[in-house]
Amino acid sequence: MTRELTFRDAYREAIREAMLADERVFMMGEDIGHYGGCYAVTKGLLEEFGPERIRDTPLSESAFTGAGIGAAMNGMRPIVEIMTCNFSLLALDQIMNNAATIRHMSGGQFHVPIVIRMATGAGRQVAAQHSHSLEGWYAHIPGLRILAPGTIEDARSMLKPALADPDPVLIFEHVMLYNRTDMLPDELPEVDIDHAAVRREGSDISLITYGGSLKKTLDAADILAKEGIAAEVIDLRVLRPLDDATILASVSKTRRAVIVDEGWRSGSLAAEVMARIIEGAFWELDAPLARVCSAEVPIPYPKHLEDAALPQTDRIVAAARQVVGR
C-alpha cells in the first residue's frame, strides 16, 4: 500500500518519529516553533513537544549551531535547522572549525553527533542571496557527512541513520521539493546514508545527479529513451563520502557520463565526480565527460533568467545527445 504526501510532510514525519523514539533528540532553529517553520516542516511540533524540545532561537546562527555542537558533545542528539544554506555562512566557523574537526583534534576523545538540516537551491525567484546551492562546497570538508535527498523515501528515511551517526551529518533539502508530492509505501524500507542509488537502468550513458536535479534528470532520460538513447540515472544521495563504486560501475558499463549539479560550474561537485571518473574509469570511456551546472552568475531574480541560469531538462538532454554523438 502506498500513500501520497509531500516532501515537507515526509521530513516532518521523520522528525516526529525521531523525537518520539529518543528523548535526547531536540531541535533548535529560527522560527521553527511559533512560526511553524519557514517551510512549514516543523508545523505543529511545538504544540506536541513543547518549547524545551522545539526551541526557537534568536537570529544567531553561530551561537545556536555551536550550541548544537556542544549539546551533541554532551549527550544530546540535536537537530539544528539553519533556515537556508545561505544563512549557514554565518555558522561556517562552527561547522568547519568545530563540528568537522573536534573528533580529529581531540584524538578521538570527543565526537559530535549533530544533524544540521538546511534548505538549499533556487527556483522561487528569491534572487542572489537566497538561492545558493552550497552542498557541493560543504562536501569538500573532511569530518562531515553530506546528504541530499531527492526522493520521497529518502526525505522520509534518511533522518534516522543520520541521527544514529556518531559524527556530524548535514542534510540539504531542496526548496523546490517541499511542495512536491509522491507516493510513499506504508512499509518503509530502511535506507543507508552510504551509497548512491541507480534510479533508472540504461546502457548508453550515465546521468549522475542528486537532490533537486534528480527529477529533471529522470525526465531527460524519458526523452532520450524515445530517441533510442538508454540513459542510466544515478542518484548520488550522499555527496560526502561519494560512492565511487556505484559511479564507476555505471560509467564502466555505459562508457559515457553527464553530471548534473545545481552548484556553479567552477569547482563544483560535478568537477569532483568527473575527476573521480577519470581516475577510476579512464580506460572505459568512449567519449569526453560532460556536466550541466548553474551558470557562473549570482542567481538572477526574473524568472526567465533564473530558469536559464539553472540546470534544466532540455540542457541535460542536449548534453547527453552531444556526448552520445547525435
Added chain:
Amino acid sequence: MTGPSASPKVHLDRGHCLELLRQMILIRRFEEKCAELYTQEKIRGFLHLYIGEEAVAVGVAQALAPEDAVVATYREHGHALVRGVPPGEIMAEMYGKRDGCSRGRGGSMHLFHAATRFFGGNAIVGGGLPIAIGLALADKMRGEKRVTACFFGEGAAAEGEFHECLNLAALWKLPVLFICENNLYAMGTALKLSESETDIHAKAASYQIASEMVDGMNIVDVEAAARRGVAAIRAGNGPYFLECRTYRFRAHSMFDPQLYRDKAEVEAWVARGPIVRFQRWALDAGQIHESDVAAIEADVAQQVDAAIAFAEAAPWEPIEDLLTEIGAERRT
C-alpha cells in the same frame, strides 16, 4: 584540590595556601620550560604562554567540581594542568607524539581530555563560547547540576559569537560561568583601540547577566568571585560573568617582538604578579615558610622533568594512520 567547591567562602588555611601556590608555580615553571623547548624546536607551530595569568585559571578551578566542564582558548596549558590533565600528556601533545592528550593531532592549541571534561583548546577567538553554551544546554535539558566554565580573552568581546552566546545563555538561563581573561591586549592590539566600552563586564550586564570585575592578579579575589558565581549558577540563577583583569608577562606567542607595549609597563605588572604577591602574603602571614616554597619548587621541577622525559620517549603516530579519527568516513 582542597576546599569544598560548594561553599562560597575561601578557606585560607595552610593546606589551601600551599595548594594555591603549588598550582601556580607548576603552571609557571611548565610554561617557562615550554618556551625553552620551543627555541630548541621540540615544540613547533604556535605557542601561547600563560605566564602572569596563573591566578585566573587556578582561582576559578577551586570553585569547580570534577563533573563540571571547562572550555578554554589556545592559551590553555595552565587551565589543562589545574584541571588535572597529566603534564606528561600535555607535553607529549605539544611534541606531537601519539601519547599526547589529543593523540598528538592537535598540538599546543588543541588540548582535549575527556576524563577531566576538558573540552579544548580552541584556536578561533570566540569559537569556544557556542560550544560552552551547548554543553550547558545539554546539562540543563538532562537535569544535570553541572557548571560549564568558559574561558576567553577580552578580544573575544569583539566577535559576534560573544554577543550571540551571552544573549542566548541569559535567555535560556544556561549554567555557564563566563570568565573573561582581560590581559589588555588582543595579540598586538590594545583594548582601548578596539572597544568603545572597555569594561567587558558592563557588556555582559547589558544582557541581564550577573557580572563582576575581579583583580586577576589576586588569587584570593579570583577564587572568591568564582565561588560566588558557581554558587549562583548551581542555585539555578542562570549564567554568571567574571571579568578578571590580568596581564601576560611574555609576548602573545613566541614570535612576537612586542612592538605594541612598553617594557616599563610589563615590568610594573611583573612586580605585582600573582605568584610573588600571594607568596609574599602567605609568608608574611606565617601560613607558609621559605622551606615550603623550596619544596614546592623542587617538586614542580621534578614533575616538569618527568613530563619532558615522557614526551621525549613517546612514539610518533605512524603515517599509515593519517586518515583515522576523522569521522564520517569510517563507514562504507
Added chain:
Amino acid sequence: MGAFLMPSLGADMEAGTLVEWLKQPGDMVHRGDIIAVVETEKGAIEVEIFENGQIAELLVQPGTKVPVGTTLAMITAEGEAPAPRPVQPIAPAPKPPVAAAPAPARVAKPMIPTARPRASPAARQIAAARGIDLGSLSGTGPDGAIVRADVLAAEGPRPAKTGIDLNQMRRAIAAAMARSKREIPHYYLTHSIDMSAAQDWLAAYNSTRLPDERLMLSTLLLKATALAVQDFPEFNGFNSADGYHPSSAIHVGMAIAIRAGGLAAPAIHDTATLPLPVLMTKMRDLVGRVRRGGFRASELTDATITVSSLGDRGVESLLPIIYPPQVAILGFGTVQRRPWVVDDTIAVRPVMTVTLAADHRASDGHRGALLLRAVEAQLQKPDML
C-alpha cells in the same frame, strides 16, 4: 651543556640576525637572563638563556644573519672546564618519520570486467591509422594499459587482421621495382602544362561546396589520364610472356604512400566512367582503406595504368618507375608558379610538369608525346572531365 644556539622563535622563522650582545665573555649568566637581541622579519626580539653559567666565548658578531640552530656563544657551566667548540649544532632533535612519496589514492576498480583492451585515446588513434591490432600489443602504461609509445614501437612484425605486413610489403615493392628496372626498357617524356584553367575551375567548384564535397586536384589528374588514355591502348594494359595485351577497361592505379614507409597503388575501376565527385569519394575511401590496411588484393592487381602525384608539397617533377606488368606510369609534379610565355609576353602561371614513363616494347615516343598532349588538352577543359 656548553653551546648557546640561535633559537627558533616562531613557526616560520628560519634565520635571525644577531643585533646586539647584552653580555660579554666572562659575565655570569642565569636562567632567564636576556643575553642578546635578534632581529627577525617581525622586529627585534630579546633572547634569553635557559641555564646558569659563564660566557666563555661569543662566536657570532653583531650584524650576522644565521640559521636557527647555529651556535652563537659558548657557555661554561658553573665549576666546569670550558667545553670544546662544537663543529655542528648539538644533538639535533630526532625527526618525525618522513613519508615516502605516497601512492595516489587508489580508487575502487570498476566492477564490470572489460573485454576490450585498455588503450588510451591517443594510442587508439595511431593504431587505427596504421592498422595495428590493439589486441596483439602489450601495454606499458598504468595498469598495463596500451599507450601511444606502445603502438609506435609496434612496427608490424605481427600481421594485422586485414593482411598488411609492412615489412613484407616493402620487400614486395623492392622486388617489383628491381624487376621493373631490370626488365622493362623505360623511356621518358616530359611536358609542362599550364594549370590555370584547371585551378580556376577547381576553386570555383569548391567555393560553393561543403568541405567533404570538395574536389582535390588529383581527382582531375586521374580523370584526365583515364579519358586521355582511351585513345592510346598501347599505354593501358599488361605485358606478359607472350606479349602485350591492351585492356579494354581502364582502371587507373593511384600511388598511395603509407605512413610507416610502405607504398601501394590500388586501382580505381572504370576510372573514365566516374563523375568527378564519385571519383573523389572513391579516392578518399581508397586512401583511408590503404592506410588502415583494408584493401582487396584485386584492387592491387587490376590497375591498367598508374598515376603518381607528388601533391602540393612535392617537387617540380618525378621520373616514375613502371609497375610490372603494366606498361606505363604518369608522374605529376607539384604545381608551381612559373614564368610562362603568353602571347609573346612573360606572365606568371601555375605550371605542372608531367612525366610519362613507358615500356618501349609496347609503345614509342611519338605516341607517348601525343598521349601527354591529350592529357594536357583534358586539363584545359576541366568542366568536361
